[in-house]
Amino acid sequence: MKTLSENACFGGVQGVYTHASKACACDMTFGLFLPEAVKRGPVPVLWYLSGLTCTHENAMVKAGAQGWAAREGIALVFPDTSPRGEGVADDEAYDLGKGAGFYVNATEEPWAPHYRMWDYVAEELPGLIGANFALDMERQAITGHSMGGHGALTLAMGLPGRFRSVSAFAPICNPSGADWGRKQLTAYLGADETAWARHDASKVMRETGFDGPLLVDTGTKDQFIDLLRPETLASAVAERRQQGELRLQPGYDHSYFFVASFMEDHVSFHAEALEA
Amino acid sequence: MKTLSENACFGGVQGVYTHASKACACDMTFGLFLPEAVKRGPVPVLWYLSGLTCTHENAMVKAGAQGWAAREGIALVFPDTSPRGEGVADDEAYDLGKGAGFYVNATEEPWAPHYRMWDYVAEELPGLIGANFALDMERQAITGHSMGGHGALTLAMGLPGRFRSVSAFAPICNPSGADWGRKQLTAYLGADETAWARHDASKVMRETGFDGPLLVDTGTKDQFIDLLRPETLASAVAERRQQGELRLQPGYDHSYFFVASFMEDHVSFHAEALEA
Numbered sequence: 001m002k003t004l005s006e007n008a009c010f011g012g013v014q015g016v017y018t019h020a021s022k023a024c025a026c027d028m029t030f031g032l033f034l035p036e037a038v039k040r041g042p043v044p045v046l047w048y049l050s051g052l053t054c055t056h057e058n059a060m061v062k063a064g065a066q067g068w069a070a071r072e073g074i075a076l077v078f079p080d081t082s083p084r085g086e087g088v089a090d091d092e093a094y095d096l097g098k099g100a101g102f103y104v105n106a107t108e109e110p111w112a113p114h115y116r117m118w119d120y121v122a123e124e125l126p127g128l129i130g131a132n133f134a135l136d137m138e139r140q141a142i143t144g145h146s147m148g149g150h151g152a153l154t155l156a157m158g159l160p161g162r163f164r165s166v167s168a169f170a171p172i173c174n175p176s177g178a179d180w181g182r183k184q185l186t187a188y189l190g191a192d193e194t195a196w197a198r199h200d201a202s203k204v205m206r207e208t209g210f211d212g213p214l215l216v217d218t219g220t221k222d223q224f225i226d227l228l229r230p231e232t233l234a235s236a237v238a239e240r241r242q243q244g245e246l247r248l249q250p251g252y253d254h255s256y257f258f259v260a261s262f263m264e265d266h267v268s269f270h271a272e273a274l275e276a
Numbered sequence: 277m278k279t280l281s282e283n284a285c286f287g288g289v290q291g292v293y294t295h296a297s298k299a300c301a302c303d304m305t306f307g308l309f310l311p312e313a314v315k316r317g318p319v320p321v322l323w324y325l326s327g328l329t330c331t332h333e334n335a336m337v338k339a340g341a342q343g344w345a346a347r348e349g350i351a352l353v354f355p356d357t358s359p360r361g362e363g364v365a366d367d368e369a370y371d372l373g374k375g376a377g378f379y380v381n382a383t384e385e386p387w388a389p390h391y392r393m394w395d396y397v398a399e400e401l402p403g404l405i406g407a408n409f410a411l412d413m414e415r416q417a418i419t420g421h422s423m424g425g426h427g428a429l430t431l432a433m434g435l436p437g438r439f440r441s442v443s444a445f446a447p448i449c450n451p452s453g454a455d456w457g458r459k460q461l462t463a464y465l466g467a468d469e470t471a472w473a474r475h476d477a478s479k480v481m482r483e484t485g486f487d488g489p490l491l492v493d494t495g496t497k498d499q500f501i502d503l504l505r506p507e508t509l510a511s512a513v514a515e516r517r518q519q520g521e522l523r524l525q526p527g528y529d530h531s532y533f534f535v536a537s538f539m540e541d542h543v544s545f546h547a548e549a550l551e552a
Binding site: 007008009010011013060062064067109219221226249251252254255257258260261263 | 284285290299337343400466531533537
């Protein structure tokens, strides 16, 4: 693991690190914010998964999460959204290939050799940061935006016991039923939709739910709301009797101005679960 | 004036607007955050001037100011840092020409026709926003980062009675005495240093000071601190017996992680002055 940068930030340190990833068979870069509280012992971890076209950097720079995480004594991890590098398959479209890993393990060519973002976020990166930083890996929570909200929801439900709480900003809720999903799941996982089921938050919610609290915010003026399909997750949460809060925020769109506006709520929500 | 974008943000609206500037003889773009409080009447205004290489966008996206401004009911204005466009003179260096207007009215060729950022920020843009938005132009304050800190300090002292308070993040304090300054002031204003004096915050502080409170933060690990020369401003403030607070923040560098870390303090500082 190599340090690319470390900046003092809200009394803690915002670092950027790179490492050779086995899961993705390429070098991967991630951001990690460590609050000042780490000086007194291992701190809990909040994962932030980003959306289409993003890297590790977007949320780290634009979401305003570090101030709230510093106040609560929580570390933040910002993984990249796909494998990277010259040898990695890509597509001309912004929503497939690099910057669009969708947090799955691809089984189809040409994606299978590198596009293993589920394993990367679920297994490899937790191992790496747990071994290299003073983090309490028994206390983890997860959030994300858009495609990253999809990733947060599906990882939280797919890894029972791993995360104490899950939240999302404008998540893709039903990729099997929308153009933000069908195209990518077909490309990465093949045409057989049975392989998609565990990557559809609404379906997994209906099947298994999440053993902990849930918070989801979506803007009523989100320009992509027809692709996000919050109604499918809302009905699944209600059918499941899932503990949770789904909020439609009047006037907000899909941008980081929306994410930043509700970041304090999300960090406070996770802090409560992580303290328990 | 044309609206380029408007995003809901912390209960208010983050807008980006463009207009034909007389002062700069080109189209100019600026950001304006209006808090929800504007619905109840005109709100006070905090100007944020950006640094080298920045546009109107950097602080708007990375400084995390809107949340605090929303809480205090203050509007934020984010001007660009230089004239723009194909017909505008430029230089290969990052620190001269576009993105590096230094908040002066250039008198030398090839800069004189467009590089009139003092007039733009001091006269034209206040007139435009005062006429088009519900702003209380009797209550203004100003801050900035690096070159923008230099601009905030020199404008605040150069326009007595205009601003109730002034602050800066890692400002260029003594451009007459450092490479961030001598090169640009020579280019824009000519070799006669008497024309530079009103654009050197340390000199103006020693001569006239500021009729109100002052707050300046600089990181002890700022990688440009030898160019900023905070010691010249510190001694001028002390010699002048200027009401003010100069803080050296341990471990912080020149980045927006530093700016964001202390933004709450600066907005609160200005809010107190603007309420009076």
